[in-house]
Amino acid sequence: MLNARIKLRHLQAFLEVARQHSFARAAEHLAITQPGMSKTIRELEETLGTVLFERTPRGVALTQAGLTLLRHAGPAIRALEEGVSAVGEAHVGSVWLRVGALSTVESWLLPEAIRRWQCSAQGEAGINVVGGPSAFLLSRLRRGELDLVVGRMTEAREIRDLAFEHLYYQRLLLVVRDGHPLAGVVPLAAERLQEFPWVLPPPQTTLRQQVDSFCVRHAITLPARQLETLSLPLSQQFTAHSEAIWVAPEEAVREALAEGRLRELSLPLERQGGSVGLCLNATLQPSLALAAFCETLREVASGVPEGVH
Structure with a gap:
């Protein structure tokens, strides 16, 4: 008691x-x-x-x-808030979900899942999307402040007692603008990467860990000219109008690569890539709306282009 x-x-x-x-x-x-x-x-x-x-x-x-x-107080308060909200939703017919989104799914998976979910949901369906590093989003999920987190996060230590479900694999690519001095160079010596600016994830993120591992494997040091950001629009614009090398989630640049606006360097950052999935707080009973949205995410993920799984 x-x-x-x-x-x-x-x-x-x-x-x-x-x-x-x-x-x-x-x-x-x-x-x-x-x-x-x-x-x-x-x-x-x-x-x-x-x-x-x-x-x-x-x-x-x-x-x-x-x-x-x-671990107990956060979900308890969240459950109480959900109960109060449910009473109000019964009168106005509205449904809201709070979703944490990593940059790795902002270009395709999440927007498409939201579109499909809202088209199929009963009544007015709203989603509040919060962006940021995995550590920040997973801590909020653990406190019951988010319903789920979506993205590439299997390397995140913060998952611990949260429930992660794998959807597909996604690689990080080294990409440059069309016409860049390194575009089309085969074979590409790793030391040449040190000659140009880099656009890369901030320190202390799981994506940055992959960049650091790449540099260790190839015995290179990143140049001082760096742009550290998780913003996809900023990264893409900067790369398109500079000599920068962008460490980009495959999903974010698939269209630009197909159209030839960006080029993938011949030296791969990683082979298989990391696991993209959804993370839930196992101590909270998912609402019907959340369960339906998770099923929509699985449905959309099943359509990932061949070679990405």
């Missing part, structure tokens, strides 16, 4: 501090004073008889007890 001294405000405050890694930012977000926030967390810790946060040079971090509570 839940301790009667633990109120909803205690759990909301706990989740916000865990999210912000700061009492001050959490207090600002919840529109309460910082002393009020500190008092709320102290009350929760006294009730539980344990310390939930510890101070670090970068703010506050969860203790082991705090991590344990987070």
Whole structure:
């Protein structure tokens, strides 16, 4: 039985501090004073008889007890929010899903799945899509703030106790604009890649790990001229009008490659590629809408062009 001294405000405050890694930012977000926030967390810790946060040079971090509570409190609050939303949806006929999207599926899989799902869903079907690195999105999924995360993420350590379902494999490609000095060069010596700017994923992302492994295998060092971004439109525009080498998800450049606007370099970054799939919080019971959307994702993924699986 839940301790009667633990109120909803205690759990909301706990989740916000865990999210912000700061009492001050959490207090600002919840529109309460910082002393009020500190008092709320102290009350929760006294009730539980344990310390939930510890101070670090970068703010506050969860203790082991705090991590344990987070695994349960986040989904519990999310389930409560879903219940309240379901009551409202019964009156207005609306359905909303919160989806975390990695850049590897923003060009084709996710847009096509959303289109099909909205065409088949009963009533008004809305989807809120949140982008970002896998670590950020998976942490939000674990806290119950997202319904699912879609993308290439099998290398992500943050998956841990989440449920990942493989859909297909997707490679990272080294691509350049048509007319680039390295376009069509066969064989291509790896050291020549150091002569040009690179467009690549930011550090601490699973995609960047593949780039780093490639550089180690070929004993090369990336040049200082780098553009680090997960933005596909920015990457494509920059590559199209520069001498840059872009580390691109295959899905994002398939059309441009077919039309000859971009060219894949003859030196492959990776052979098979990483596993693209969907990740769910196993502690939450999926709604009918979420189950239907996941089935739509599987249906769309089954149509991935030959050679990508």
